[in-house]
Amino acid sequence: MTSSGNPTLRQQRLGLELRKLRESAGLTSTAAAARVGVNQAHMSRIEAGRYPVSAERVRAFARAYTCSDQGLIEALAGMTGRRVRGWWQEYRDILPPNMLDLAETEHHSTAMRIASVIHIPGLLQTADYVRALADNSVPPLAPHEVEHRVSYRIKRQVVVYGQQAIPLTAIVHEAALRMGVGGPAAARAQLRHLIEASTRENISVLVIPFGAGTLPGSGQSIVYCSAIVPQLDTVQLDTYHGSEFLDAQAQLVKYQKVLDLMEACALDPVKSRDLIARIGKDI
Structure with missing residues (x-):
């Protein structure tokens, strides 16, 4: 997957919600990146909506952040992937x-x-x-x-x-x-x-x-x-x-x-x- 130089509002929103989950867990970007096996720069691009993330990766973030809201997790997973060609x-x-x-x-x-x-x-x-x-x-x-x-x-x-x-x-x-x-x-x-x-x-x-x-x-x-x-x-x-x-x-x-x-x-x-x-x- 390649970075998106011009993320849509929906892509940015996904990144923002992942950041909210991380912050609620009390983790720094560096610590969270280590937990899910990505580097800090990659993590920053994901949270800015500039790097596509898979549904499985979203679920991995949720596990790392001990998020138990299954409805929210699946809704975020549904926002993943490349830009919808609407x-x-x-x-x-x-x-x-x-x-x-x-x-x-x-x-x-x-x-x-x-x-x-x-x-x-x-x-x-x-x-x-x-x-x-x-x-x-x-x-x-x-x-x-x-x-x-x-x-x-x-x-x-x-x-x-x-x-x-x-x-x-x-x-x-x-x-x-x-x-x-x-x-x-x-x-x-x-x-x-x-x-x-x-x-x-x-x-x-x-x-x-x-x-x-x-x-x-x-x-x-x-x-x-x-x-x-x-x-x-x-x-x-x-x-x-x-x-x-x-x-x-x-x-x-x-x-x-x-x-x-x-x-x-x-x-x-x-x-x-x-x-x-x-x-x-x-x-």
């Missing part, structure tokens, strides 16, 4: 790496919760809606760059529309429904699409009405991706400089609580659909 790989060198990391994270998720105040969540956007957002990027994007983002965003939606669709809870503020992105026709089509999506068994759309008052947190877009085991959950936040990914336990607990509070402010699925339909008639 559909997002076709966008490598075309789109920013953090966009590919998000697609890969979603691909491996078991469920997702999303909260959005200003925009419709990406996994529920229409092509025209995506295009209108991309057309207003800062700095401006060339036409072909816009189309790359449109096709990428639509392909991401396989996680909720495909044969192996996962559960999605989308918490959307009324403000996002009334933004009119792309003009009246595109906005109405987007709301119809949102209503249709909300009738799917795996998708729940919950609308926070203006009357709910002050929201918890800063109102930023939050994507919470659940993993096979809770320790491997990931939070993605949208920022002006791109995606930010969080995985520390305290951060995961914080954003779970924020999402719980936002969901408590929202209407139930039926009332949410009714409100979306009324807004569509007003546009």
Whole structure:
């Protein structure tokens, strides 16, 4: 196996979790390397996600660190091997790496919760809606760059529309429904699409009405991706400089609580659909 000069977020996460196990065992990198029969430089590359590691090696690390959490061990073993050749790989060198990391994270998720105040969540956007957002990027994007983002965003939606669709809870503020992105026709089509999506068994759309008052947190877009085991959950936040990914336990607990509070402010699925339909008639 050869080193990876540009590890994916998933590869980095595997290395980070192995380091956490080592530190929990109270071992230095040098001592741990000696226990599993590798040199210290090799150990450092593994923990940085820059060197592929086998499932059997992960289990050997777990034994050396006296980790008894079998669910976590097997989840980490499942993250091993070479980079998955997912559909997002076709966008490598075309789109920013953090966009590919998000697609890969979603691909491996078991469920997702999303909260959005200003925009419709990406996994529920229409092509025209995506295009209108991309057309207003800062700095401006060339036409072909816009189309790359449109096709990428639509392909991401396989996680909720495909044969192996996962559960999605989308918490959307009324403000996002009334933004009119792309003009009246595109906005109405987007709301119809949102209503249709909300009738799917795996998708729940919950609308926070203006009357709910002050929201918890800063109102930023939050994507919470659940993993096979809770320790491997990931939070993605949208920022002006791109995606930010969080995985520390305290951060995961914080954003779970924020999402719980936002969901408590929202209407139930039926009332949410009714409100979306009324807004569509007003546009």
